[in-house]
Amino acid sequence: MNQTPNMQARQTSRLSRLVNxxxxxxxxxxxxxxxxxxxxxxxxxxxxxxxxPYRLLxxxxxxxxxxxxxxxxxxxxxxxxxxxxxxxLNSLWVALVCTLIxxxxxxxxxxxxxxxxxxxxIPLLMLIILPFWTSFLIRVYAWIGIxxxxxxxxxxxxxxxxxxxxxxxxxTQTAVYIGVVYSYLPFMILPLYANLTRLDPxxxxxxxxxxxxxxxxxxxxxLPLSMPGIVAGSxxxxxxxxxxxxxxxxxxxxGSLMVGKLMxxxxxxxxxxxxxxxxxxxxxxxxxxxxxxxxxxxxxxDEGRT
Amino acid sequence: MAVPADRRLLEPWQDPKxxxxxxxxxxxxxFGDVYAVDDVSLNIFKGEFFSLLGSSGCGKSTLLRLLAxxxxxxxxxxxxxxxDVTQVPPYSRPVNMMFxxxxxxxxxxxxxxxxxxxxxxxxxxxxxxxxIAEMLDLLKIAPLRKRRPDQISGGQRQRVALARSLAKHPKxxxxxxxxxxxxxxxxxxxxxxxxxxxxxxxxxxxxVTHDQEEAMTMSxxxxxxxxxxxxxxxxxxxxxxxxxxxxxxxxxxxVNLFEGKVMASEGNExxxxxxxxxxxxxxxxxxxxxGTPVTVAIRPEKMRLCAQxxxxxxxxxxxxxEDIAYLGDVSxxxxxxxxxxxxxxxxxxxxxxxxxxxxxxxxxxxEWSPTSGVVLTE
Numbered sequence: 001m002n003q004t005p006n007m008q009a010r011q012t013s014r015l016s017r018l019v020n021x022x023x024x025x026x027x028x029x030x031x032x033x034x035x036x037x038x039x040x041x042x043x044x045x046x047x048x049x050x051x052x053p054y055r056l057l058x059x060x061x062x063x064x065x066x067x068x069x070x071x072x073x074x075x076x077x078x079x080x081x082x083x084x085x086x087x088x089l090n091s092l093w094v095a096l097v098c099t100l101i102x103x104x105x106x107x108x109x110x111x112x113x114x115x116x117x118x119x120x121x122i123p124l125l126m127l128i129i130l131p132f133w134t135s136f137l138i139r140v141y142a143w144i145g146i147x148x149x150x151x152x153x154x155x156x157x158x159x160x161x162x163x164x165x166x167x168x169x170x171x172t173q174t175a176v177y178i179g180v181v182y183s184y185l186p187f188m189i190l191p192l193y194a195n196l197t198r199l200d201p202x203x204x205x206x207x208x209x210x211x212x213x214x215x216x217x218x219x220x221x222x223l224p225l226s227m228p229g230i231v232a233g234s235x236x237x238x239x240x241x242x243x244x245x246x247x248x249x250x251x252x253x254x255g256s257l258m259v260g261k262l263m264x265x266x267x268x269x270x271x272x273x274x275x276x277x278x279x280x281x282x283x284x285x286x287x288x289x290x291x292x293x294x295x296x297x298x299x300x301x302d303e304g305r306t
Numbered sequence: 307m308a309v310p311a312d313r314r315l316l317e318p319w320q321d322p323k324x325x326x327x328x329x330x331x332x333x334x335x336x337f338g339d340v341y342a343v344d345d346v347s348l349n350i351f352k353g354e355f356f357s358l359l360g361s362s363g364c365g366k367s368t369l370l371r372l373l374a375x376x377x378x379x380x381x382x383x384x385x386x387x388x389x390d391v392t393q394v395p396p397y398s399r400p401v402n403m404m405f406x407x408x409x410x411x412x413x414x415x416x417x418x419x420x421x422x423x424x425x426x427x428x429x430x431x432x433x434x435x436x437x438i439a440e441m442l443d444l445l446k447i448a449p450l451r452k453r454r455p456d457q458i459s460g461g462q463r464q465r466v467a468l469a470r471s472l473a474k475h476p477k478x479x480x481x482x483x484x485x486x487x488x489x490x491x492x493x494x495x496x497x498x499x500x501x502x503x504x505x506x507x508x509x510x511x512x513x514v515t516h517d518q519e520e521a522m523t524m525s526x527x528x529x530x531x532x533x534x535x536x537x538x539x540x541x542x543x544x545x546x547x548x549x550x551x552x553x554x555x556x557x558x559x560x561v562n563l564f565e566g567k568v569m570a571s572e573g574n575e576x577x578x579x580x581x582x583x584x585x586x587x588x589x590x591x592x593x594x595x596x597g598t599p600v601t602v603a604i605r606p607e608k609m610r611l612c613a614q615x616x617x618x619x620x621x622x623x624x625x626x627x628e629d630i631a632y633l634g635d636v637s638x639x640x641x642x643x644x645x646x647x648x649x650x651x652x653x654x655x656x657x658x659x660x661x662x663x664x665x666x667x668x669x670x671x672x673e674w675s676p677t678s679g680v681v682l683t684e
Contacts, residue, residue: 205376206409208396210423210474220422224413 036284043277046071053271074278084279087257088286094173094248094258095241098180099188102237103230105181106188110229111222113189114196125193128186136183140250143179144170147251175251180241187240188233195229196222239287259283317541318351319527325388327352327510328373328478333382335368342368343379344534355504355511357521360531361557366514367406369531370480373512374403386478397426402476406483408467410455416466417442417451423474441469444503461492472507481513485520497523518558522546530554546605551684555603562609562649564602568594575676578602581644587620589677604679606638609651611664615671622673625649627664639664641672 045054046069061067078084113124131139146152147170154166169175199222207217245260252258259279266276318324326349335343343365350356358366371377372384375396383392391399402423410419420441424434442448445465450458455466464487471479484500485493501524504511515521521528522542529539530553538545538554549555552563566580576594578586586602594600615624628648629640634655641649651672653664664670 200407200409202405202407202409203411205374205396206403206405206411207422208376209374209401209403210470211397211426212422213397216426221411 039277039280042273043074043281044070044072045274046073047272047274052273054273071274074275075282077275078278078282083257084262087259087262088282090257091242091244091259091283092286094176094180095238095244098177098184098241099234099238101177101181102185102188103234106185106192106233107230109185110189110192110196114193114199121197125190128189132186137246140179140183140247143175143182143251147175147178170251171253173252173256176248176256179247179251180244183247184237184241187236191232191236192226192229195226195232199225235291242287243283317526318354319349324351326350326385327354327387328512329385330369330373331383331385333369333372333379333384335365335372335377336380341365341534343372345382346534346536348529348536348539350510350512352510353508354526355501355524356513357525357528358512358514358531359516359518359521359528359557361516364531365534366516366531367482368534370403370482370512370514373478374401374480375399376403400476401478401480402471402474403480404467404471404482404484406486408455408463408487410463410466410470412455415452415454416447416458419455419466420470420473423470427474437473441473444472445469460487461496464488464496468503472509476509478510478512481511483514483516485515485517493520500524522558530557532557548680549603549682552601552603552682555680555682560606560650562604562606564604566600566602568596568598568600571596576681578681581647583617584623584643585620587676588679588681590681594681594683598683601682602679603682604674606650606652607636608678609649609672609674611651611653612671612673619673621676622671623649624669624671627666627668627670630664630666641670 041057042054045057047053048055055069057068057070059067059069109128113121113128116124144151148154149166149168149170151170153169154163157163158166169178203221203225204217207221208214212220243260243263244258245264248256248258249261249264263276263279266272266279328348328350330346330348330350333343333346334341346365346369358369360366368377372379373386375391375394375398379392383390385391386400411422414422417438420438421434424437429437438451439448442451445468447462447465447469450462450466455463458466464484468484485496488496497520500511513521513524522545525542527539527541528545530537530545532553537557538550540548545554546558549558555561555563564578564580564584564586566578566586568576569579569585570577571590571594574589574591575587576590578588578600580586580602588602612619612622616622623643625641625643627639628642629638631638632655636652636654639651639653641651643649649672
């Protein structure tokens, strides 16, 4: 008799654990794994003049006999044609440069907000978040108006007398950098801010007490302790920027190819869904593999320390 | 704790020619409108174990932070070893501090934490290794050297924090509630260890505590603080036996206070009228004019039971036992002497509990000697 309520409690706790773990797995399965499998499947198929424009991998040839045809042509093409390699390298390079600029700009800003007086912090954070209330597309279009040859920036610089002829900024790589850094800076600042506000200020007092000047205390205490924030912010900027399409398309030069734009072209202009999917799979691999390796390395370091 | 005879003689604050190691000169620290430290002057001598005692918010921690250089005084000056350090930043002071939260660097091992201060001094590697070994040995934490702060217990963290602050061989060590985060058992052991360590190393310790027992056990002298001011600076014995004001008398231990007026003065004794027909005779160390309002303070353990009430006798009073608190070694009795007044008396339980000296509602007479209390005017 005494056991019954106990067992019931155990059963409900098992049920609630199942739900707790189950819901995120279900979510991931439905919105990540399933689309991934679909894209992977398309990438291994052949293009066709049909709706949707590819041939299914499997086919019932006879009664009860299933034929599966895997087409690796798309991946071969990506490997053989230089244009894709160039686009990948260019995308990674742009993402890397933008991540570094965001870090260099974002760290001092996050630090300043985290160390500001308590009542100033929320308004300052609001200023960081505020641009999100306007459509992303509109903000990128606004940069066209600013960076144009007869745009705001050139007018201003001419008026100042710094230059005599307007600068060609729009449709160059520089414009892409400006647009990307502007758009993604909040994604760097927010995780850094979250990390830096948690930093115990007495640690810096302890460092000062032990003979550390402020700059060294920053290098030896603040910086290493904010590493998780730096990694999180960099991931949040780097990963989406590699596949970024809108900003290079609107602000960049037509000559500089990025993977996102290439994918768009394959998907919508060339109607080559399999090739576009293959590009997406390769891109995913390029992003996930270093990430997993890095986590392994971190784990090994942690274990080595204990 | 037993104090060796030669140490009892070693009381530099008694010597007018001795130069203080730390001199705090009329220091005030304001935060907005609040005076955290209010016009404090204090001398601390070499080799002392000095305690700042007070309830939370009395300014004791701020005073310690002023010594560390983590705060700068609004007015006043601070000298350490004769040098004016009032505006010297913390990283240039010959002082180390042990923080209340320990403030160990979470991303460094025990060893790296201890080494941190030594690296700032740019000591060569060999010397650093020697110092680390010395500290690990001194605080018996060698097995923990490779662990990180989140992998050791609270008591062990306390030792690491102490090791880190001692590693630079400071002349002055500041300790902010050093035992605050430890449980009672560990605290008592650590108190003795801390005192032994201090005597062995000959470092001047200044510690902040809100625990009067801790301050009494460890200190050479105690400064009792309240509302940013120092109420009394003295040895633990003097603070307990001869408080100079009501605040200190009530803050340290328990005390019976009788308010009254000076009626007569005979030699070095005075008579205080403390209610109708209740006269107290007290030894007085300073003259009191007739009619002065005074407070007589007598500790509960200085009260005695008398066999029979004698209305004519001095310092004797009759009452009824109202409350008994049995603490094992002693019992506390609260005796009602009239409508508004209760007197507290402690008696040692010499006999087992079954033969309790007093019971509830029992009529008793208590007395005390003229030398067992103090007369307070503040």
